[in-house]
Amino acid sequence: MPELPEVETVRRLLEKKIIGKSIKDIKINFPKIIANLSFQKFIGRVRERKILFLSRRGKFLIFHLSGGKILISHLRMTGQWLVVKPAADSKFIHLVFYLSNGHKLVYSDIRKFGRIWLIDKKELPKFKPLLKLGPEPMSAEFSLADFRKRLRKYKTRIKTVLLNQELVAGLGNIYADEVLFLAGVRPTRKANNLTRTEISKIYEAIKDIIPLAIRHKGTTVVNYTTPDGGSGGFQEKLKVYGRKGQECPRCGREIRRIVLGGRGTHYCPKCQR
DNA sequence: ACTAGCCCCTGGGAGC
DNA sequence: TGCTCCCAGGGGCTAG
Numbered sequence: 001m002p003e004l005p006e007v008e009t010v011r012r013l014l015e016k017k018i019i020g021k022s023i024k025d026i027k028i029n030f031p032k033i034i035a036n037l038s039f040q041k042f043i044g045r046v047r048e049r050k051i052l053f054l055s056r057r058g059k060f061l062i063f064h065l066s067g068g069k070i071l072i073s074h075l076r077m078t079g080q081w082l083v084v085k086p087a088a089d090s091k092f093i094h095l096v097f098y099l100s101n102g103h104k105l106v107y108s109d110i111r112k113f114g115r116i117w118l119i120d121k122k123e124l125p126k127f128k129p130l131l132k133l134g135p136e137p138m139s140a141e142f143s144l145a146d147f148r149k150r151l152r153k154y155k156t157r158i159k160t161v162l163l164n165q166e167l168v169a170g171l172g173n174i175y176a177d178e179v180l181f182l183a184g185v186r187p188t189r190k191a192n193n194l195t196r197t198e199i200s201k202i203y204e205a206i207k208d209i210i211p212l213a214i215r216h217k218g219t220t221v222v223n224y225t226t227p228d229g230g231s232g233g234f235q236e237k238l239k240v241y242g243r244k245g246q247e248c249p250r251c252g253r254e255i256r257r258i259v260l261g262g263r264g265t266h267y268c269p270k271c272q273r
Numbered sequence: 274a275c276t277a278g279c280c281c282c283t284g285g286g287a288g289c
Numbered sequence: 290t291g292c293t294c295c296c297a298g299g300g301g302c303t304a305g
Contacts, residue, residue, distance in 0.1 A: 001298070059299080076299050077282085092283095111282040113299070129300090156276070165300080173298065262278075263298065 002075040004137070004170025005213035006232065007059050010081055014061075014105075014227045015054045017083045022050045022100040023065075030094035033107065035115040042118050045069060046097075058133045058169030068121040073107070074129070079114030082106050083227050133169040137210045142168065144203050151191050151199055158194065158202070159187035160261040168206060174219055177241045177266045179205040186272040187265045188258075212237070240266040 002010070023046055031039040049065035056062060061081070063071035073081070084104050095107040095116070107116065119127060134150070135142040147168070154161045161167055162176040171179065180187050183201035185194065194202070213219060218232035226232070235242075239249050244257035248268035258265050 003299095074299085077297080078284095109282095110284070111298090113281065154275090160276095163299080261276095264296095 001077060001172050001174060002059060002079065002218075003172035003175050004056075004059060004210055005175070005216075005234065006218035007056055007061055007075065007170075008214050009218045009226055009232065010075075011054045011056045011061055014081055014083070017103070017227065018051050018099065018105055019053060020050065021103075021105075022048060023097045023105075024048070024100055025098040027096040027098075028094070029096075030112060033094050033109070033112070033114060033116050034118070036117045036119070045118055046071070057130050057136070058165055059172070060130060064121075070119050070121055070124055072117040072119065072127070072129075074115050075109070076111070076113035076115070078110040080108045081227055082108060133165050134167045135169065137168050137170060137206050142207075144200060147203050148196070148199050151194065154191040156191060157187060157260055158185060158189050158191045159263075159265050161191045162202075163261070163263065170210065171206070173263050173265075174238070174241045175209055175213065178209055178239060181240045181266075181268060181272060182209060184272055186269075187260055187267050240268060242266065 026043045026046055028034070028039045028043065034042045037045075046065070046069065049067055049069055052064045052066060054061065054063055059074060061073045061075070063073070065071060073079070082105075084106055090108060092108045092110050093106045094109055094112070097105040099105055107114070117127070124130075135146070150167055151161065154164075154167070159176055159180060162171050162179060163173065177187070179202060182205035183198065185198050185202060189198075213234045216233035216237060217226055217230070219234040219238065240255050243255045244266060246255050247253070248255055248271055251268065251270045253268055253270040255266055256269055
């Protein structure tokens, strides 16, 4: 599942391979991935554009193209951007950009949940999916005071709240579980009942784990790969996610798995209160 | 205003 | 071995 560290890793590795290249031609196998335009319009507006640079906001990857065009991609569950040699093909490739250097930039997505938008640069400040996002966890805007204030208004369980992109942008199911383990807070706790100390610990855990996971190039659990087909490394560092029935690395107790808000949730019953 | 639940998808694991 | 069933899960949407 691509969360902030995975999307950031894709951004960094992809940028090295495609900056300055032009999109000479486009093939679309699954038109539905283009969220806001017909595929014919999409193709017409993207052809001959140069890829200037890539940015990221939360889990959104943003391609800045020449001519003031902006391509926004959300990978959801199984989306991938890959740079491949001309011959490569697969039934999961839904979009192909034929680049000026002879390589193909492809979007592949087994479950087809991912979406791509193409907008004009001037529309970017009004683009709704980005407008709703909370602060970037590694930015100065993400302050403890603000985090505490925002957290108080949620009456639901802290795990569910961490998945809400309006609070902080970029956490998904894996890192939400890991953050709560590091903070020593049980995922079922109500957000508005947390103590000041617990909120600080959650805040610090987010600020620790996200850059650490980026340094490890993200977590490969299901099918996330880097744009060159490599794996992330953070799955080796996971303390609770996907470790149901195994020993807690801190106290040795058995890790539990429950379902919260329809999401698998992992925690240590002793370390997380 | 907030929250719970459904839906989109398909590979893969469980069960028989 | 091979079939069927059902689960995973981000985020948009709807209903309460």
